[in-house]
Amino acid sequence: MPHTDHAATLPAAHKAFYDRIRIFLPAERVILGPFRNLALGDDASFYRLVPKIVVKAVTQDEVAKLLRAAAAEDVAVTFRTAGTSLSGQALTDSVLIYLAGHWRGLRIHPGASHISLEPGVIGAEANFQLAPYGRKIGPDPASISACMIGGIAANNSSGMCCGTAENSYKTVESMRLVFADGETLDTADPVSKARFAAARPQLLAELAAMRAEILADVDLAERIRHKFKIKNTTGYGLNAFIDFDDPFDILLHLIIGSEGTLAFISEVTYRTVVEHPFKASSLMLYPDIDAACRATMALKAGPVAAVELMDRASLRSVEDKPGMPAYLKTLSEDAAAILVEVRAADKPGLLAAIDGALTRVAGIEPVFPLLFMDAKDDYEQLWNIRRGLFTSVGGARKPGSAVIIEDVVFPIEHLAQGTVELQRLMRDHGFPEGIIFGHALEGNLHFVFCPDFADPVAVGNYQKLMDEVAAMVVGRFDGSLKGEHGTGRNMAPFVEMEWGKTAYSFMQRLKRAFDPAGILNPGVILNDDPDVYLKNLKPLPEVNPLIDRCIECGYCESVCPSRNVTTTPRQRITLQRHMALAKKAGDLGAFTEFHDAYDYFGAATCAADGLCATVCPVSVDTGVFTKDYRRQEASARGKKIGRFVADHYGLVTWLSGRGLWLSDVVHSLIGTPAMTAMTHGLRKLTGGLVPYWTPFAPKGAPKPALRNTCHGKGRQVVYFPSCTTRAMGPSALDPDQRGLFEATMSVLAKAGYDVIFPEAMKNLCCGLTLESKGLHDDAARKSQELEAVLRAVSNNGAIPILCDASPCLYTMRCKMEPGLKLHEPVEFIYDYCLPHLDITPAPDTVALHVSCSSVKMGLSAKFTALAERCTARVVVPRGIHCCGFAGDRGFFYPELNASALADLPGQLPAATTAGYSNSRTCEIGLSFHGGVPYQSIVYLVDRAARPKD
Template identity: 35%
Template sequence: MEVDTQSASAPQPGRRGLHRVIDASCAPAEDRLDPSLAGGSHPDLRRAMEALLGEEQVHARASDLVRHASDASPYRLVPQVVVSPRTAEQVAAVLRHCAEHGLNATFRAGGTSLSGQSQCDGVLVDVRRHWSGMVVEEDGQTLRARPGTVLEHANAVLARHGRRLGPDPASARAACLGGVVANNAAGMRCRMERSAYATLRSATFVTASGTIIDTAAPDAEERFASAEPALAQGLMELRREVLEDPQLTDFLRRKYSIRNTTGYTMRALLDGSTPLEIFRRLLVGSEGTLAFIAEVVMDTLPIPPVLGLGWVHLPDAASAVELVTQVRELGAEAVEMMMSSSLVSAASRLPGAPADWATLPPDGVSLLVEFGGQDEAEIEALQEQMRRCAAPLSPLLPVILSTDPAVMALGWRVRSGLASDMALNKPVGAVNVNEDVCFPTDRLAEGVRDLSALLTHHGFNPQVVGHAAYGNMHFTLATHLATPEGRQQYSDFMEAFATLVVDKYQGSLKAEHGTGINMAPFVEREWGERVTGMMWRIKQLADPHGVLGRDVMLTKDPQVHLKRFKQDPLADPVIDGCVECGFCEPVCPSRNVTTTPRQRIALRREMARQEPDSPLTRALLDEYRYEAVETCAVDSSCAEACPYGIDTGAMMKSLRVAQASPTSQRTASWMSDHWGPVSAVARAAVTAADLVQQRVGTEPLALVTGALRRVASADLVPSVAGPMPRPAARKLPRTASQEACAVYFPACVNRIFGRDPGVQGGLGLSEALVSVSARAGRPVWIPDDVDGLCCGTPFGSKGYPDARDEMYVRMARALLAWSEEGRLPVVIDASSCAQALIQELPSHLPADLAERFAAVQVMDPTRWAAELLPTLEVSRRLDQVTVHTGCSARQLGQAADMLRICEALARAVHVPIAQACCGTAGDRGLLHPELVASATEQELADLGDSQAYVSSNRTCEMGLRQATGKPFESVVLLLEELTR
């Protein structure tokens, strides 16, 4: 699909408005971008990379460098240039150039690593953008995937085959498989035999010298030995040294009897018998410092047919650890340990949380236990066994295993929110450092006790949580790393921590988070001089020029972990709590075309670091308007994904308000007051466009609108990126208020746009909803005065709060009158409009009107259709229907209803992998069609071959139609058709 894009380098109107909000009011920060980089990367470096990769794959503007200078770690390194190679050969070319010119390079996919391993001050190689994709092989027994594939998406594909991958880190929604393997990530259910190390069957990699090897190829061993003779020979020499020393062999086996990601995975020298097999194993956990992993083939695991999740609340850690051992022997999939105080907090803030959690003592310990079984009877038997094991330990509440999906979802939500709870309590301006450790499981209780005491002694939060089944615990350090005092506090703790873990417990300083920069100075402390020396030999053999991951894994600088900390300036209350974890990125519709929420925040913070109105600040502002503000869908998908609930879209809305001129605000208010005529004009335009496309197709329309967009503004004139819908019927269906079961308010978008041009005949949406409601015995009534009214979203999302609030008041009064002060429910045929009236409108009304409006029940089309379903008879079922549950329906909690309706109408329901916001966002997709193309890129690859494609929002359906070529329409239309 050809799209019309707006050049980010063009003059950007509205910068003065943004300037009022973004101007820094404090002294420039120490970690700010060098002002000399206002023009971006050095021209020579930029040109060299463009010669290797092409201009589109080189990101050298100041904003490009800033937005990639953040990850989930406490460090901040600004790259000299960012590149997005498409092939292994291009990666090899970049690495050879770095070696020749003394540059270092780092590979970055999801950027969720916690120890600094996905940052660099050289060439940052983005291996997310062009590196996603997977193939299920051997009927699900193995998965072949590229490094930019999101782990959660991979598991969703495998779930169709009843399989999953072994590693399951808490960052699965954003972590990519390249990082999972490179970090040897683990997680809640990841036993040793399920780890990336154990389940990696083969890999394709690119060495620092540019050699490309597929380890599964028949001649791979010979090619490796021929292309990398020194590396192959050196690895075999190291293996001989280990095998000839029984004491060293025993030491390595003992170290890897528990989780350990400190330094290189030295057990590879024991487990691999050939140079290539040793090197393949060494790549797991190497954090991109030995080679680039371009593809993996991984063995998968069966998903238990039935899962049961339950809590055991105990008086202390010793009792909890005693029970951990027993439930592991029963075959528990996961055993997570946390302080009961976390559940006390959850009881007060999470809907559905058991009330008796509030009675738990603050010094109690709770275990979250998951079992898998073949059927419910097996889960019930395991529950009884767990009760018997727990009884002597005096559990504080009844022990129950539940198979209820809602109960299980709540349990994992509490577990995943633990880091959030700890992080949100950090002092203002502090930075979080997320650490993990592994104790031998038989000494876990005393290890946790000593670690908590050490944290308290050094002034940190003493809460320790984690994967108790494996002795792998987590804790968060919140300190002001920008100050000498904060750095000293952190340094003192790390020294004491290393002594405690290594000397007293012979544990692992890093269990699953990876060594990174954070633990590199302590590798020799844990492994000793001899083994660390072997690690340096491996590094020298694989990367003789020191190109890959400088100061990651191994370092000669004992203070490197105390340098280049990021300072998060107070930039905007909406985003000040962001820890830049990146969980928001996979769901952001603009992730592949401009910026992600994390990057919008990083850029916003950078402007707060800089001097006001400096050349660098102006350069960032010029790019920010399009890159961040105009291409944000403001759909709150980021808030859903964020562990802290941060809605970056809310910040973008406030910036749109700031850049809106007084004239545009007055124009918006005029349009709000005259919405009836405005809607009529819009419908007339759609009618005219439909006549044109029927006669000569859409290309002339695209040419005309493209010309107007270039003359006027791409943010004012809509594009025509594909077939436009037909106009809606001029008149709404006739209905009666007598005996009506609900008020039906047809959304203005559905009074303007009709059905897909590819659909021949059939009812329009309003006719279909009236018809199917009557058929179900629940007739609806459309008031005569709906013209001129709107949910207010078009004004609020564009930054016109006065016009929005004026419409809100008129809409609230009308709904109260139509519904007889709430006696009748109100049905709206667009989910986004319903969401605005349910979640946004009440807080913007005068207090007395808001109090009255609370009685009004508003339903979106999905909920109404689900209520109609039980009294309808399905006359025929389709073979398969593809479902896109839009942001609004999902945020209203209607995803389950959408699936239930479609399951009644079709034998198979297909939900595309990687489904997220479609990027249409009202008219945003018409103004910026590149946003829709970006948002639906992965969904397009998994649409399925269906007889119908459904959603519940007209503009979303239009955007999906233009991006995929499939006629997405309202689920109400399908329900009406198949129940005639």
């Protein structure tokens, strides 16, 4: 494939901008070309724009230089963090400044009364760091586990509990900002403010003048006060002119909700709020919407933290899902529910809050008696109903259709009428699947529906629906067209309709004052095109049932190990959909270009760990898709090799062990520097065919003594050592030089277990290695062979089975028929061995890495608990999800492993003596990048355990 000079194809202004920024930015952080720019430019909205240039900026100074270059060449720029915004505010066809992966500075102030955050910090991470202090940030959007602070502040995101009292506008203390001309400001620093006042006196004077004019216009001032008595994120926050008199305070609060159109936020400091430890929830079911809304109004002034309204269609959409209460199916067609939560600092306070809430709704007859639940498992089950609403519609939608979640706000006295009217409008315009739910205390309703934008009729129906919704919300009820999702492109044409000409003219004037050239995210919030919300609609063609449910929300990105090196699950699916469209259109050139690039950026560097499915609202497992894609792309030669491996597995395992033994011999003879230079040179010469070597590379495994044992305690286990255990021993730097087989046998002996081994061990394999390379048929054959042997040796499942590698065990659980008691080390030791062991904790600080497969099997808590039984201090680094070694990929794509573990060494205390996991290949990468040796947790247990009998 010939190399394309993408810079040469840029428009003149963008080429000039490119030439300017290449002076101070490295090439790898200036990204050109349709493939990667399409991937990086996608967001959670239902629009699609492809940036001409993507820039990864990592410092405030770089952003300032970028904006000066953009101003000089009159080039538009847009800022992006997590890209979970729903209204098209994080898209551009010009320059995208991409922040995710960096900007993660976090500083908790004394007493945790304030927290300073850079824009790339995930909201949930801020709350995790504040939790020990009993504090949290005020905004609590539903996407808090994925969305980042930059978007939370720029959209004035709120959520189920914060309402208008604890959102970003109400809790912001200060900001560090970069303006369109590159000028900077720290609103907490008097020196910075004085310098800014001297540099930009016109802006501050204009803000003061606008405030005076607004206050002088009594009708407008009252209109603004009235509009912000309810949630409102439509347009700019003109309430800043009413609420504050100092121009710097006005400026600070105008930035909240400005969606990157006024300035860049390089840091925001929030006043934190109390996170009460005691909670209780009640699902209050009422015969109709009117009764549910009357109950909400009764609770509004009461001791409640959240009230979530759900219409009957919402409840129906989840009633068949696992874990849902059976009584949901018995409700009438008109029924509705409110999910109520109360919180308190202590148990007596919680009981008082419950009593207060019940008293307030005592006069409104429910369908069932009201009951508050204060046990975490119980109230979490209730909240799973609410959390599952968006998922249920998104997952069940027609393939190829989009899923749209809009939010509007009614004055609470009109909530019932507004809900009924929304239901009617969705039915009338061809969206009967639509559901309605929302933050009832604030009158903030979300409605979800699924148009197919490939169908012109559906686009027309969508237009009619939105036009009528706008007219109804504004004209009939004087509500807000946006309450928390931001204006974006989607509602920009309706801002003047909601606010009127006078207020709108102030918004236009405000934008000119901050950004005279209009280079900051143009077309967002303010847009002169009345049809912009119908343009650049995102196509979602069918590709594969494994990924067609994806709604491109981006929740998956925070747990993806390749997110900072190649692509994420969302981006892979976006690229696959583009290839499907190109293929369907007969554009062979575009298809081939993307297909060839996808081989590395999409397929080869996907860890296929499946963690994306654990956070995906519609449970899309891109790892499974990647394995299926590799199957389709597998060459005849690759299939032939796979068949040979499957047929001669014992020989291949033996050869692997011998190769590792030889490598260790060479290393011992020539030393680490020479070994590193030699192997890395060979990798370069062979185009990456030689595996990547590190000093933590394993030796060949010592030959296991596969003899059944008998300890006479009446406890039996079938032990299946994985192929990695049979091939890979410890590294030369590991503290315990025994093979994992020996350590496992020692623990089992101490617990008094009789060990039984399967027959013909050397040829057995779970099939994971083959399946990960797309060799599904051979993988299935090996899995079936193993299952037959295990059934025979375990007396058809009567005896528990232990496999010492978590990924292999997970594969066995997924592929084998029910009936076998399959366990990996943590689970087997915790559940079966600990009762028969005396544990003396070691006086050490150790690191723990819970492998992907253990996370998916729900073993994280047991993993930590087992380690804490065996040692003085356990450290579980934050943000290290999958290690990125991905079987053998760490040997051939070491950049994946390096990127996934980039944050590991900085989180390990100096006193850390060792690390523990339960996957041999994961431990290789963890050791190298963590700087301490990682081994199986079995070694830790064996060190601490003694026989109890």
